Amino acid sequence: MPTLRVPTLLKYYLNDRTELTVCGATVAAVLDDLVRQHPAIQSHLFDSSGRVRRHINLFVNADNVRDLKGLETAVGENDVVKVLPSVTGG
């Protein structure tokens, strides 16, 4: 199963975990499964119209899905989907 990885900022919505296994053959399906497992993260990833928030980037392994096929980007069994929000501390 694919792995999903989030930074510290979002782990508090995933029972303090930064990595978990998810189901899905596309990024959209993986995110659906993530929200099904942890509904508290939904509003942090999606806006009220259901779109991924603009300050969130999604990567499959090392590549931004924006440079691939967006949410329809294929996800393989051994792939890692990374959720990357902007942070601003300095």
Next chain:
Amino acid sequence: MELSRDEILRYSRHLLIPEVGLEGQQKLKAASALVIGTGGLGSPVSLYLAAAGVGRIGLVDYDVVDSTNLQRQVVHGTSTVGKLKVESARARLLDLNPMIQVDAYNVPFTSANALEIATPYNIIIDGTDNFPTRYLSNDVAVFLGKPNVYGSIFRFDGQASVFYAQKGPCYRCLFPEPPPPGMVPTCAEGGVLGILPGTIGTIQATEALKLLLGIGDSLIGRLLLYNALDMSFDFVNLRKNPKCRVCGPEADIKELIDYEEFCGVPGHDHETGSAGTDWDISAPELARRLGEDSPLLLDVREPHELQISALPGALNIPLGTLAARLAELDSAREMVVLCKAGTRSARALELLVSAGFKRVKNLQGGINAWAKEIDPNLPIY
């Protein structure tokens, strides 16, 4: 630019490296870097660039040193608490290396002065602590054609990259828009491991030095993701965004904008929050009211913060869970919302008002204001 005998001795360990050598050290002496922010990231960046002999370093900050800075902002010291950060840092850098020039800009970095301040420098180093100044730093770098050495931190996570629109993506290519106000906490709100800016800041200083020397493979087109708890370093690829509004082929932002308006938050990480005069209640006023009709105290901090300081009888519902727990609150009863310094409680108040609560107030300045003005036995944090 020739090196003096003293400089040759001082930079001996650089001169021994073939990738730097005499020629590289001369380049550094002739080079300049603008460090925006003299906080967690700006401290190691400016210290190491000064030590390395970068000939001219500009420092932009308008804050004063306070004791909560010293857990991570190592360019300052206990002896400079209360002094201007740029002057505190300047003195430390010149003590480390009197052979360089340090320019101190004790002003907020704004659309009105940013281009003028940044123009004389070869590179810009983003050590800011807030979104408006990050977008401003990026746009200034794009418009002036300079590299922007980026670093950002939160708790145990750090990000670093080099945004250089002439050769790769800019910050806006990755993050076209800031998060909604309040969605991503700052370090003042959420905390940060003190060593983390040391790790990310030294990576920024390394990237800056490589750019100035013209050596190595820079982080242009790559984003470093560091996690201190896992001790993991990961890289992802960054590409230019064809829809980027400042560096894309159809860019429509051609000049600096109002960045506080764009981000919906102030251009600083000061922690005292307010919900607006109609909604705020001061600590002395709350003290008076508690003696009368006892409004409900709703503390929206995280449970571990209540171990530091708490008001007796306050109900604790952390901000992140408030939306799901509104049913526990009686909308008919007057309520005063509090947090550490008034920022999170202001957001909680917005949430409560939008859910139909009318009798709500925000404790201005949070429990820290209460500790300062009412109960000196409570610690301030």
